[in-house]
Amino acid sequence: MRLTPYEKTAQKEVDAWLRGDASLVARAMDWVMRPVDWAVEQGVPDSVVDQMSEAIGGFLSKLNDATKWAVDLSSIQSEARKNGLDIEDLEDLRTAPLKTLDTIANGLFTQNTVMAALSGGGTGLGGAMLIAADIPLLFAINLHLIQRIGAAYGFPMTGPEHGPIVLSIYNAAAASSREARSGALHEVGIAAAAYAGGSTYRGRVRGVFSDQSRHVPRELAKNLVGRKLLQTIPLAGAAVGAGVNYWFTRETAQTSYMLFRALYLEHKDRLQ
DSSP states (O other): OOOOHHHHHHHHHHHHHHHSOOOHHHHHHHHHHHHHHHHHHHHOOHHHHHHHHHHHHHHHHGGGSGGGGOOOOHHHHHHHHHTTOOOSSGGGGGGSOHHHHHHHHHTTHHHHHHHHHHHHHHHHTTTHHHHHHHHHHHHHHHHHHHHHHHHHTTOOOOSGGGHHHHHHHHHHHHHOOHHHHHHHHHHHHHHHHHHHTTOOOOOSSOSOHHHHTSSHHHHHHHHHHHHHHGGGSTTHHHHHHHHHHHHHHHHHHHHHHHHHHHHHHHHHHHTO
16 A cells, blocks of 8 residues: 555654664763763672563563553543544554554653653652662553553554564663664564464564563663662652653653554555
8 A cells, every 4th residue: 555645754754763873862861871871880780780680570571471461542542533533443543544643642652751750759769679669660651651552553562472562662762772673673574464464463583472581681671770770879869760760761652653653554565
C-alpha cells in the first residue's frame, strides 16, 4: 500500500532517529553525569552493579508470567473514538490514519513521565535503602507505557511472547546508541512480518524469555548505576531520583513512539 505524504514524513523521522545521536534530554543528562560516570568507573564496587543488575533481572524474569502483563487499555479505545475512529478492537488501529495515532500516542508521554518522576523522588528520600525498590517500580511504569503506546498503533503488547520487543526498547532507551536502536528496529521487522502474515510473533531469539534477557540486566545497570547512586546524596537524592526516572521514562516513550511508528509503516508495506 502506497504511503501518504504524512507517512513518508514519519518514515524520514524514524530514519533520522535511527541514524542520529542521542536525544537532547539524553545528551543533557550525559553531560551532567560525566564526572559521576568517571567516579563510578573508578570506585563503584562490582557488588553495587550486581545489586542493581539483580533488581532489573528480577523484574525482567517475572515477564515470563502472563499475569505481569495485565494492563487496562480501554482508555486507548476511548481516545481513538474521541478522535473520530470507529473501531471495535485495538487491532483495527493498524489501518487508521497515522497522524491520528501519533496524536493519541503523544498524549501518553506526560502522565507516565510524571508518575516515574514521583516514584524516583519518593525513593530518593530513602537513599540507598530504596534504590533497589525503585528499579522494579520504574520498569513496571515503563512496561505499561510501552504497552499503551503499542496499543495506540494497533499492536497491544499483552503477553510474554512480546518480551523481545519490550526488552529491545528498554535497551535502546537506556543506551541511547545507534547499535541498540538498530537491534530494536530489527526486532520490529520480525514482528511486522509475523503480523502481516497472520502468524504469531515469537521474536528473533528462541527460548525462554529469561534466557534471552540474561545479559541485558547488567548492561542496563551500567547505564543507570551512576545516576541512581546520586540518590544516596542527602537532600539531593529526591531531585536526582526524579530527574533520572524522568530521563529514562522519556527515552522509553520516545523509543517506543519511533519503533511502533516503524512497525505500523512496515506492517502496511508488507500488506501490499
